[in-house]
Amino acid sequence: MTHRFLLEGVVRRFRQTRSRHKIEALRIEQFAVRRGEILAVVGPNGSGKSTLLEAMAFLARPDEGRVLLDGQDVWATGRQLAARRRCPMLLQKTVLFGTSVLHNVMYGLRVRGMARAEARRRALKTLAIVGMDSLAHRASGELSGGQRQRISLARLLALEPETLLLDEPTAHVDFVNEQLIEEAIRDLHRRLGTTVILASHNLRQAKTLADRVITLVDGSPIPGTMDNLFTGSLARDGDEVVFRDESGPTFRFPPEAVRSEEDGTLPLDKETVQIAIDADRLLLEAVTDQEQAALAGTIASVRRRGDRCRLRIHFATGRGLHAEMTRADYGRLGLNLDTTVAVTFGPGAVRVFPTGG
Amino acid sequence: MQTFKDALENALRLVLSLDANVVEYAQRTLLIALVSTLIASLIGIPVGMFIAERRFPGKRAVVTLLNTLLAVPTVAVGLLVYTLLSRNGPLGSWELLFTVPGIIIGEVLLIVPIVTAFTVTAVARTDRDVRKTALTLGANSRQALWIVFRESRFGVLAAVIAAFGRVVSEVGVAMIVGGNADEFTRTLTTATVQNVDMGNFALALALGLVLLAISLSVNVLFQYFQGGGHQ
Numbered sequence: 001m002t003h004r005f006l007l008e009g010v011v012r013r014f015r016q017t018r019s020r021h022k023i024e025a026l027r028i029e030q031f032a033v034r035r036g037e038i039l040a041v042v043g044p045n046g047s048g049k050s051t052l053l054e055a056m057a058f059l060a061r062p063d064e065g066r067v068l069l070d071g072q073d074v075w076a077t078g079r080q081l082a083a084r085r086r087c088p089m090l091l092q093k094t095v096l097f098g099t100s101v102l103h104n105v106m107y108g109l110r111v112r113g114m115a116r117a118e119a120r121r122r123a124l125k126t127l128a129i130v131g132m133d134s135l136a137h138r139a140s141g142e143l144s145g146g147q148r149q150r151i152s153l154a155r156l157l158a159l160e161p162e163t164l165l166l167d168e169p170t171a172h173v174d175f176v177n178e179q180l181i182e183e184a185i186r187d188l189h190r191r192l193g194t195t196v197i198l199a200s201h202n203l204r205q206a207k208t209l210a211d212r213v214i215t216l217v218d219g220s221p222i223p224g225t226m227d228n229l230f231t232g233s234l235a236r237d238g239d240e241v242v243f244r245d246e247s248g249p250t251f252r253f254p255p256e257a258v259r260s261e262e263d264g265t266l267p268l269d270k271e272t273v274q275i276a277i278d279a280d281r282l283l284l285e286a287v288t289d290q291e292q293a294a295l296a297g298t299i300a301s302v303r304r305r306g307d308r309c310r311l312r313i314h315f316a317t318g319r320g321l322h323a324e325m326t327r328a329d330y331g332r333l334g335l336n337l338d339t340t341v342a343v344t345f346g347p348g349a350v351r352v353f354p355t356g357g
Numbered sequence: 358m359q360t361f362k363d364a365l366e367n368a369l370r371l372v373l374s375l376d377a378n379v380v381e382y383a384q385r386t387l388l389i390a391l392v393s394t395l396i397a398s399l400i401g402i403p404v405g406m407f408i409a410e411r412r413f414p415g416k417r418a419v420v421t422l423l424n425t426l427l428a429v430p431t432v433a434v435g436l437l438v439y440t441l442l443s444r445n446g447p448l449g450s451w452e453l454l455f456t457v458p459g460i461i462i463g464e465v466l467l468i469v470p471i472v473t474a475f476t477v478t479a480v481a482r483t484d485r486d487v488r489k490t491a492l493t494l495g496a497n498s499r500q501a502l503w504i505v506f507r508e509s510r511f512g513v514l515a516a517v518i519a520a521f522g523r524v525v526s527e528v529g530v531a532m533i534v535g536g537n538a539d540e541f542t543r544t545l546t547t548a549t550v551q552n553v554d555m556g557n558f559a560l561a562l563a564l565g566l567v568l569l570a571i572s573l574s575v576n577v578l579f580q581y582f583q584g585g586g587h588q
Contacts, residue, residue, distance in 0.1 A: 057493055085495040095490040098508055107504075108494035155494060165493075 003071070004163055004195045005033040005056055010065035012051050012219075025051045026219040028065070035070075038189055038196040040210035041221070042203060044229060048219035049199035050092055053165045056197060057089035085112060088156045089165035092199075094148050096140035101132070101151055104140055108159045126158040130184050146177035153181055157188055163195045164188065170202060175305065178202075182209055203279070203324070204308055217274060222353060228277040228321045234268050234352065241266065243275055243350075249317045251277075252294060257345035260352045267352060274353045279310070279324040281349035284341045286334050290316075293342030297321070302330075302337055313341060360558070367559030372566055378548070379560075383567050386545040389457060389531070390524040393464035397472045398517050400465075405476025405516070406506060410488070420477060426470035431529030438463035438534045455536035460544075463530035468520035475519060479512020480505060515582040522575040526568065545571075 012026040026048045033039050033056075041049050055062055058069075058080045066073045074083040088108065096104050105123035110116070127133040130150055135143065143151065149169070156164060169185070170178040182205065188194050200206050206213050214221045217229070232245040241258045243251045260266050267273050290296040297313040297320065304310075309330045314320045321343065325333075335341065371379055408419060440446050442454040442462070453459035487508050491501040506513070528546040535542030537551060545568050552561035 059489065059492060081495075081497055084492060088495060089493040091486060091490055091493060093484075093486050095484055095486045097487070097490075097504060107491075107496075111491075111494065111496045111500045159495070 003032045004035040004069070005031075005197075006066075006068040006071075007031040007055065008066045008068070010055060010062045010067060012048075012055060012060070013063050024219060026055065026062070028052070028219075028221060031214075031221050033195060033197060036193045036195055037212060038185075038198065038210045040206035040213045041197065041199045041216060042201070042206050042213060043216035047216040049216055050167050051219070052216065052221075053089060053167050053197060053199050057087050057165050058083045059089070086161065087163040087165055088159055088161050090152055090156055090167060090169055092167040092171065094145075094152045096143070096148055096151060098140060100136070101127070101138050101140055101143070102136040104151060105136075105155050105158050108155060112159075123158050126154050129187070130154045130157065131180070146173040149173050150177060150181060150184075153184055157184060160188075160192055161194060162192070164197070166196065166198045168199060168201065170200070170205060178205070185209065204305055204310075215276070217276075217353060228279065229274060230277075231272060231274050233271060234266060234273050234275075236266075236268060241350075243273075245319065246272075249315050249319050251275075251345075251350075253345050253350050256347045257281075258350045258352060259348055276351045276353070277321060277345065278349050278351070279322045281346040282321065282323040283344045283346050284311075284313075284323060284325075284333060284335065285344075286339050287342045288340065290340055295343045296340060297343060299335060299337055299339050299341060302335075311335070313343060364558040364562050368562035368566055371560060371563040376560075376563065379563050379567060381540075382543055382545045382548045382564060383571075385457065385543065386525060387571075389460055389464060389544065390521050393461045393468060393524050394472075394517060394521040396461070396465050397468045397520055401469050401472025401516070401520075402476050402513060405473040405513075406480055406502070408473070409477045409480035410502065410505065420474070423470050423474040423477065427474055429467070429470075431467060431527040432533065433529075434463055434467045435530040435533030438466060438530065442534065454534065455538055455542055457535070457542060460531055460535040460542060463534040464524045464527070467527065467530055468523050471520045471523055472516050475516030476509075476513050479509045479516060482512060483509035511582045515579055518575055518579045518582060522572060522579065525571050525575065 007028045008030055010026060010028040011024060013022040013024050015022050041052060043049055054060055055067055058067070058074055061075050067075065069083050069086065072079070074080055097107065102120065102123055105126055106119040109119035109122055114122070124133060124136060127136055130153070132147065132150060132154060135147065135151075140148070140151070149172070153169060164185075166185070170181050173181065185196060185198075186209070189196055198206070198210060216222070230243065230245045232243055235242045235244070237252070239255060241253045241255060243253065245251075258266065287293055287296060295315075297315040299311050300314040300320065301312040302309055304327060307327050309325055309327050311323045311325075312320055313323060408416065438459070439454065441448045442451065442459050443449055444454070453462065483505060488501045488505050491504045496504065526546065528550060531537070531542070531544045532547050532550065535544065535547065537543050537547040543551070545564050549561050549564045549568070552558070552564065
């Protein structure tokens, strides 16, 4: 048995506000998480990342399907509490209880029945590991956003869990706190071999921290990361593959740039397909005149994180693309804010997913 | 003006000299308020927590009904309890009309909606993610409910204090159910009304001053706990 989690036919629906109609937030045919791996789940807002994690944290029973933990169907055997205790989760919204930092970190240990003195010792040790032991006796309400997030994580680390579910663990924290949180996760994984499932908007984090990355699109997992998602139709025009977005740009791709995620053949007959353009595989070149290039736009924003740069390229049509590269490449290519760039697509840059329609 | 000044001086003298009547009415009023608030809290807090935490059909109607009951006139509650406890009423055999326990029953009916409605608000205002966070940390349902209660404790305490204040200051239930019998059921408010009727302004004013002092203390406590104990 190497799977920590196995989800089979899991469907989760939510009732819309003031409506009898239910929407489907998650639909998973089969999805496995290996024991001891760090898995990152990425995807756009509303793609079902939190719902997936909550299903694995046994917070809510799926409307259909089974969630197996180490081969056991948890809901069928009624062992949700035991399963929840094995799979603690960091929620997207940080909530610290209105007591001291120390009592917050002790909470999970105390509800498991650990004696107060032992829980206190373990909590202090954990706070020391994350470098926050000096805050042990501070009221939780006095902490900054970054400190609150780190204490939330420490609360889970103190449990020394075999599985850890993290929903956007570094959202709303600065770069320094982000690095510290990532290091704490790595350290836990190294020391205890903890299986970590991480939902993140942060693609750099997903790529650097995780052994494996999957993307959720409309509640279903797809292997790999995706930065630029578009919905539209595909057609062939001579050697090129042409994609027409429902509301924006038309892209023309060389055949080697496009790969199908279904069975290898391009779904040219489908009315609606979804494409994902890998930000890492865009090729940019500074040009003086937009007319020189088949596809050109201007660099509208640049975000630097560590040794990486993330650019937003705007097209005249109003839509845009994200591109990622090293800071060294960014400098070497002579790029800057407002630079006009020609955009071409490297091999395998475009992945095509048929959607339900 | 001179009459008011004389009455005020006499009232202060009565209060400071711990006049036997003033002390007796104040003690009875506080006893009724404490016992009825305790009973109402034992009913209203769990019910309020249940309503706030659970989803069930008709929840919105229940909350609307509770909010409506907040504004029920005290004389209406008094009349209802009088009907129930009167000799020919369904609970007439208990012989509680014109007794302190009878007043307490009326006050409990009056303030249970206050404790319940304010508890619902306090618990609902407490972050819903508190419960979820507790569950993710391994709490069972009972432990999660307890932490939600702990996190909303200041709001719940404010509900209890508001209910206590309502009992101390109301006159309808105490007058109708208690009958304002001297040495038995007379409270600060009913005694004030009686002494105004009799033209005994000094004693009425003295009783009013004690009521004002109690109300002020209750309000200060209410504000303190509504602000999460920080103000």
